[in-house]
Each structure stands twice: as structure tokens, then as C-alpha cells.
Amino acid sequence: xxxxxxxxxxxxxxxxxxxxxxxxxxxxxxxxxxxxxxxxxxxxxxxxxxxxxxxxxxxxxxxxxxxxxxxxxxxxxxxxxxxxxxxxxxxxxxxxxxxxxxxxxxxxxxxxxxxxxxxxxxxxxxxxxxxxxxxxxxxxxxx
Amino acid sequence: xxxxxxxxxxxxxxxxxxxxxxxxxxxxxxxxxxxxxxxxxxxxxxxxxxxxxxxxxxxxxxxxxxxxxxxxxxxxxxxxxxxxxxxxxxxxxxxxxxxxxx
Ligand SMILES: Nc1ncnc2c1ncn2[C@@H]1O[C@H](COP(=O)(O)OP(=O)(O)O)[C@@H](O)[C@H]1O
Ligand SMILES: [Mg+2]
Numbered sequence: 001x002x003x004x005x006x007x008x009x010x011x012x013x014x015x016x017x018x019x020x021x022x023x024x025x026x027x028x029x030x031x032x033x034x035x036x037x038x039x040x041x042x043x044x045x046x047x048x049x050x051x052x053x054x055x056x057x058x059x060x061x062x063x064x065x066x067x068x069x070x071x072x073x074x075x076x077x078x079x080x081x082x083x084x085x086x087x088x089x090x091x092x093x094x095x096x097x098x099x100x101x102x103x104x105x106x107x108x109x110x111x112x113x114x115x116x117x118x119x120x121x122x123x124x125x126x127x128x129x130x131x132x133x134x135x136x137x138x139x140x141x142x143x
Numbered sequence: 144x145x146x147x148x149x150x151x152x153x154x155x156x157x158x159x160x161x162x163x164x165x166x167x168x169x170x171x172x173x174x175x176x177x178x179x180x181x182x183x184x185x186x187x188x189x190x191x192x193x194x195x196x197x198x199x200x201x202x203x204x205x206x207x208x209x210x211x212x213x214x215x216x217x218x219x220x221x222x223x224x225x226x227x228x229x230x231x232x233x234x235x236x237x238x239x240x241x242x243x244x245x
Contacts, residue, residue, distance in 0.1 A: 013166035020196075038196075038227045045198040049165045095235070103172065103203035107234060111199055114234070 001072075003029065007065040011056040011080070013049075019065060019078075020044040026067050027074050030137040039115040040074070040135060046108040047078035047131040053099065055082025055129055076133045084125040092121065144171065145190075146178045155184035157208075160193035163201040175208050184217055189241070192223035201228070202235055209241060220244045 005026050009015045020041040027040050044065070051063050064079040085091045092113075097106035113119045118134035145158035157175050161167065179187065189205060191197075209219050219241045224232065232238065 016164050016166050017162060035227070041196065042198050042227075042231070045164055045196075049198070049200065053165065103168065103200075103207040105199050105202035105206065105235065107199040107202055107231075110234060111231065 001029070001069055003069040005067050007067075008062055011052045011059075011061045011063055011082075013052055015063070016045055016048050016052070019048045019063070023065065023067055023076060026069075027135075027137070030069060030072060030074060031140060032137045033140075036135065036137055040076070043112045043115045043119075043133055044076060044078065046111050047076075047133070050108055050131075051078060051080035051082060051129065053102070053104075055080035055084075057083065072137050072139055074135050074137060076135075078131045078133075079128065081128040084127055084129055085121070085123040086125055088121055088123060144174055146174065148178070148182045148184065153182075153185040154188060155179065155182050155186070156188045156190055158190040158192065162195055163197040163204065165198075165200040168200045168204045172204055172207060176211055179208065179211050179217070183215055187212055187217060187219045188244075189219065189221045190223055191221065191225070191228060194225075194228065197228045197231060199231065202231065202237065205232075205237065205241065 007022060023044045024037050024041050048063060061080060061082055066077040068075040090096055092109045094110040095106040097104040112133060116133040116135045120132045121129065123129040144160060147156040155178060157178065159171060212219055221241055222244050224243060
């Protein structure tokens with residue numbers, strides 16, 4: 001199967017649920033299990049929340065999501081045009097957060113990495129951040 | 144959200160519902176802290192029975208409430224956690240400080 005969709009929405013926290021539900025609905029054509037859907041929702045929620053809180057620091061901006069399906073593989077890109085990340089290696093470490101005062105846990109990147117099959121971040125300071133994630137939906141046995 | 148205080152045992156149950164994410168956490172934190180400050184319970188039970196979704200915002204929210212509780216020596220427990228939520232909490236070893244009971 002081959003398919004593609006693009007989303008653009010404002011960096012408002014009420015769009016976190018909208019984004020993860022929309023990506024999950026798009027992924028559902030691959031017939032994922034409830035657990036696979038939950039993994040995708042959680043990873044997308046983490047990436048979108050990061051764009052809102054860290055990328056745009058609660059100022060208004062646009063977030064793009066590009067989803068592609070190739071065979072049984074789902075690719076998701078979450079893109080913001082916010083402040084960017086200076087040191088990616090440090091940012092990706094478990095428990096690392098630049099906003100502990102906001103009850104952040106520093107586990108967002110770790111969850112994306114663990115819940116998806118592939119995970120990559122590109123970022124340029126002052127330009128923005130792109131998170132690329134991939135998950136292969138295992139084909140269920142035909143009954 | 145259900146807040147239920149039992150005077151006899153000095154236990155406070157905080158039942159969350161729906162989706163726990165960055166968007167919903169503000170309100171959940173305020174309501175929980177209000178209840179904790181009002182009753183100063185000896186123990187708080189966080190009940191996840193009606194939670195359909197949680198991401199890492201839930202970790203920060205629970206640890207934040209736990210810190211409130213520690214100020215006056217209260218204890219906390221969690222219950223009715225499904226496998227997906229358990230996976231997220233296990234990543235930070237949270238059950239060592241806030242035990243999972245059933
Ligand atoms: N889209 C982004 N734009 C700018 N900085 C980011 C972005 N995503 C993540 N970061 C940085 O990486 C850190 C770690 O992110 P994460 O693991 O999700 O933890 P948390 O969101 O709890 O801080 C953040 O504290 C922030 O400094
Ligand atoms: Mg995060």
C-alpha cells in the first residue's frame with residue numbers, strides 16, 4: 001500500500017490530542033493492534049508537545065505533520081519552525097529537561113525512541129526541529 | 144476527575160479520567176493540589192481506572208503531586224494502571240517511590 005497525508009495546525013495545546021488521534025486514524029489502514037496504535041499516539045503526542053512547549057515556548061507558530069505509508073511501514077515527521085535544539089545528544093538523554101519547573105520529566109525523546117522502530121531528530125538553532133519516526137506494522141495472519 | 148476523602152482512614156483517592164497529556168495536566172495538577180492541601184491526607188491513592196491515554200506529561204504530573212505530599216509526610220499509591228501506562232511509568236522506576244497496589 002502507498003499513501004500520504006499532511007497536517008498543518010497551530011501550536012495550541014488542545015491540538016495535541018487532535019494530532020495524535022489524526023495520525024492514529026491514518027495509521028489504522030495498516031490494521032495495527034491496539035498496542036501499536038497506542039505506541040504511535042504516544043510518540044506523536046510527545047513530539048507535538050515538544051514543539052509547543054520547547055520549540056515555540058507557548059508562542060504561536062505552525063506545526064506540520066507528514067505521514068507516509070509504504071507497504072507495512074508508517075513514516076511520521078513532526079516539524080516546527082521554533083527555536084531549535086543546541087545539543088541533540090544531551091537533549092535526547094533520559095530525564096534531561098530544560099523545563100523542570102513545568103513538571104516536565106525529560107522522557108519524551110526516550111519514549112519516542114522506545115515506542116517506534118526508528119527515530120531521528122534534526123534541528124537547527126533559530127530555524128526549528130524535525131522529528132522523524134518509523135514503525136512497521138506487523139501483518140496479522142490471514143484467518 | 145473524582146476526589147474522594149475518607150475521614151476515618153485519612154485517605155484521599157484522586158481518580159483521573161480521560162486523557163492525561165500536557166494540555167490536560169494543568170487542571171489535573173491544580174485540582175489535585177487543592178485537595179491535598181485541603182485534607183492533608185496521610186495517604187493519597189491515584190486511581191487510573193478511567194484513563195484512556197497517558198504520555199510523559201503524566202510522569203511529571205504525578206511526581207509534582209508526590210512532592211507536594213512529601214512536604215507534610217504523606218504517602219502515595221497508584222492503582223488500576225493498564226499495561227501501556229505501566230510501560231511509561233516503569234521507564235523512570237516510579238513504582239519504587241509510589242507503589243502500585245490493586
Ligand atoms: N521541538 C523542540 N524544540 C526545541 N527544543 C526541544 C524540542 N524538543 C525537545 N527539545 C529539548 O529537548 C529536551 C528534552 O525533551 P524531552 O525528552 O521531550 O523532555 P521534556 O519535554 O520533558 O523536557 C527539552 O527539555 C528541550 O530542551
Ligand atoms: Mg517532551
